Amino acid sequence: MQSIPFTTNFFADDTQPTRTDALAGDATADVLIVGAGVVGLSCAYVLREAGLDVAVVERDHVGFASSGRHMGHITPHMWNYGSKEPHVLAAWAHGCLDWIEELLATEDIDCDFARCPFWLPAATRAEAEVVRRVAAYYAGLGVPVRSVEANDFDLVTFRTWGAVVLEDQARAHPYRMVRGLRDAVLRKGVRLYEGTRVNSVEGGPRVTVTTPGGTLRAPKAVLALNAYSGQFPFLRHYTTPMHTYTIVTEPLDEDTARTVGPPPAEDLLIYDMAASRDEEHFYQRLRGDGRLFFGGGGTTPALAPDRMAPDGNDAMFRRIHAEMSRRYPSLGNVRVEAGWGGPICATVRGQPIVADVPEHENIVMAIVGNGNGIGLGTNAGRLVKGLVLGLDTLDESTRAFLEYCGESVDAA
Template sequence: MTSGYPESYYAATATAWPPHPPLKGDVTTDVCVVGAGYTGLSAAIHLAERGYSVTLLEAERVGFGASGRNGGQLGTGHRKDQRTLEEKFGKEWAHRLWTLAEDSVATVKGLIADHRIDCDLTPGVIQAAWKARDIDWMKEEVEHMSREYGYDKLGFIPQKDIREQIGTTRYFGGLLDRGAAHLHPLNYALGIARAAEAKGMKIYEHTPVTKITDTDPAKVHTAHGTVTARFVVVATNGYLKKLEPRMARNIMPINNFIVATEPLGEDMARALIRDNVAVQDTKFVIDYYRLSPDNRMLFGGGENYSSKFPRDIAAFVSKPMLRVFPQLADARIDYAWGGTLAITMSRMPDFGRLAPNVVYAQGFSGQGINMATLAGKLLSEAVAGQAERFDWMSRIKVPTFPGGTLLRYPGMVAGMLWYAMQDRLP
């Protein structure tokens, strides 16, 4: 177990990561990266590979936030499907966005392969139809992605077959994405950190940033030191807090929750998910789950929009889990935890510049493993003066939340609760 992380199955099974000291004193570097989640780590390793000196500041520990606590699903595409993107941006831009999405998955898999990151990468994700009306668009999706994008890794699963693959009667069918995968999210983050450190990156943990000056060079302030840098990459996502109001108005932090059962044994595990794929459903507040290598059910379900987690996370998540798998009623819950992610109004990520030499990306809206990793790569390109792909994303302006950071919660919470209520209707 790696210390200094919230208790979770991932922390309990993480590869060793030694503590790194906080920043004390003044440092000069080419690039200062703020935040050691997927975005910051990906930016750091891609910048280090380009020959930049990189200093990374993390308020807690590497992968402490959503990057080390999520459902572990490496999805394909963007948070919005391609047909929606075509309607919103036109076919040319939709195809550019698909090219980026394909690169996002390839980048994750490439980092894992190139640096031999031991993170249990396993192929296959099923999107399961919660309602009968989902079937028509799923069939159309398979045809559309094959015809318009040449993507042949997506297949429709009829109801009779999905009941053989997943041990529940809740679903009306589904989509199997053979290009998607699942993995141990914290070990993936720690693996990138090790590789980046081996290339010269300097990491300071337990070093919250208090201020970033829009100067050239920029200066990043902490409680006990400063970093003077030619460029700054802000990669805080749902843990931005009050650091930068210009970014905060574009995102809203929300909390998701996961449980891990006791080991269930090989026979029970295969009865729940026959082919060891990950699963997510089509509800607004989705259920997402998969099996661990030691045959635990890792089930994510439920979210809240508060600064606090539920008092009893195990009971909170067990309710949706038992709706899908009542046969787990007697299974012991060994771990229960939550994490904070950032969503945008449009559910597309927010890329931008705070100054010519200060860039950021945030708001991955639940599509973080692939999109945050890609974001770090695009941020490194922008720093290096090759900003074409970064600009593709930054031109997609996300709307700010009504009422700004102070009043965004009441309206959004009411709307999200309304959509969540629809999940319960036939």
């Protein structure tokens, strides 16, 4: 098999983008946020809009982690909305897409945002029943969804056993989207400290965040770390660390591209319907430029102490290439331009967590992840606002969704 070059971020135009200065000295704010992915930037945007003095610390640069190198799919829906108000929760989640679209337009963020379906085919016979069950569940909640019978699903050329189609989802260029959000919060006056590693967070009447260059203090802190939550022991039991990996081919010529799927398959997001998150599954995106992105595999164990696995994993790249070649034999000798990977966050119950951290006064955790964190993550600020400024600042449906996001904490 050919050697697969590793890249940290295939989507980044510049591997060393402009950074703000790291924190130097001591500072205060009304609220401080740890992590500047889409979750942290969403919180910064909404809280600054509400008039607060907001400071954000980011270990690397905005766009370095999963917010800047995912596959570009944006779906806010959960697999299980519980039994209390599932219709309300599903409607609120679907409305997240409208909020994202409006935000991108308001801030003039050019990231190729477009509405599109999200396809979930059954790659094995055993998953066919899962397809039917998921389609019926979403339809019962009023989510725009349809199911496709096995013989009618022609967006891939490998065998499938039907598919769920979530209509009216979205896609975007991941790096340009998160960098655009960075620019938006800076324009609003948010203080962003990139290249700033957090050594400790201490709750209390005033939360203290300690870094190598100084300290930040504020009445409230939001930990928007998702896959990196494991660096704090008091967050570890809420998440299961996972890693995912992707390879991308050179641009395919027209004839080769048609062996992957018909023209409508271009720029559609297709993820295997998995019976459980521990089951090996794969995903793909045939982009309009002819490149096929193919990734997935099984759950990759993470390493102590921070529960992080390597971003470059030759064994996983080989496994992914082998599966791509099995599904599409014509691609076996096509050149692979790059491979990359990174941590993703799976919460223990598979639903988002936005809640106060028990026994850590005035610290809020915002953990969405679960493979579809961009849709909800970009709306996290709307939820966190209620924990920072009070529930009376939220409308009824947003309060209901925030309550849903606290169920994992209540059950712990």
